[in-house]
Amino acid sequence: MASFRALRSQYASLLKQFTSSTKEFEVLATVPKNHAPPPKVLYVLDSSFNPPTRAHLRIASSALLEQLESGSHLLLLLATQNADKPSKPAPFEDRLAMMELFAHDVRSHLAARHSSLPASSTEHIPTIDIAVTKKPYFIDKAAAIEASDHYPSPLEQVHLIGYDTLIRIFNTKYYPPEHTLRPLAALFSQHRLRVTLRPGDEWGDREEQEEFLASLARGDRKTEGGQKEWAQKIQLIEGRKPDDPPVSSTRAREAAQSAPENLEWLVPDHVRQFVLSEKPYSTESSGTRI
Ligand SMILES: Nc1ncnc2c1ncn2[C@@H]1O[C@H](COP(=O)(O)OP(=O)(O)OP(=O)(O)O)[C@@H](O)[C@H]1O
């Protein structure tokens, strides 16, 4: 693995090229680098990766462990423009460096979970792409991935998201000028959502979150242009146990500043080493902001 500094400068230059290009989506790196068989399904984890956390690790690895087969493939996707949030530290090149380190964390986690399998099955440990997009909305991200010549076509995408993102995908405010759910038809015609429940004060308890999908399945969103059949393309997954503390990137950024010992349970190992050594969340750190 390259040094942290080398990783960061490599991504800073790739990002500069992407930003000044007309491309909407680009794969910047692949872990491991050697040639992989074409994917049969593409798992996509879109995130701000600010920083990648153990929740992201669980979301990605639980999906991949469900179907570990040759050709399973994960795409870590960073949007340079967010639907709601303004840009804030860490700089994008730091996040991309952390995404690559996170890719190693995911592969080590999967390898450890599968250590009981014969050695040949390490070929089933997925290849992980690190990519950027200029598109903030899922319908456009999915279309940009489809349009890229990086993957075979057609290819089913499974977007790995949390419940808070599901409700925002189903919020008509994001779909001007008509403000209906109709634009989502293109997404659900080919792709799926795998949604991790995120119980908490902000988004309601588990029952409320399950009811959101049940209501779509009953046809309650029809007047807004939502089709009940889409519910079959959405899989809900158990999130953290009630006694586990909630994990988020916000908590990890706070820990980096005031309680670094908490990084142990908030972020995976390679990411933690980067955060402790490079201090991307220290108030004195500087870097390219986009
Ligand atoms: N603890 C979690 N449980 C369920 N889903 C999660 C969790 N953490 C992140 N996700 C999901 O992972 C995706 C990317 O997350 P994101 O980068 O926004 O992390 P975050 O922890 O919510 O960030 P921040 O704290 O900076 O707002 C989103 O779809 C989000 O819903």
Ligand SMILES: NC(=O)c1ccc[n+]([C@@H]2O[C@H](COP(=O)(O)O)[C@@H](O)[C@H]2O)c1
């Ligand atoms: N309707 C949509 O497709 C929609 C709505 C809100 C957020 N998003 C995206 O979801 C991802 C996660 O968002 P947050 O980092 O704000 O949790 C981001 O890439 C953001 O741009 C998409």
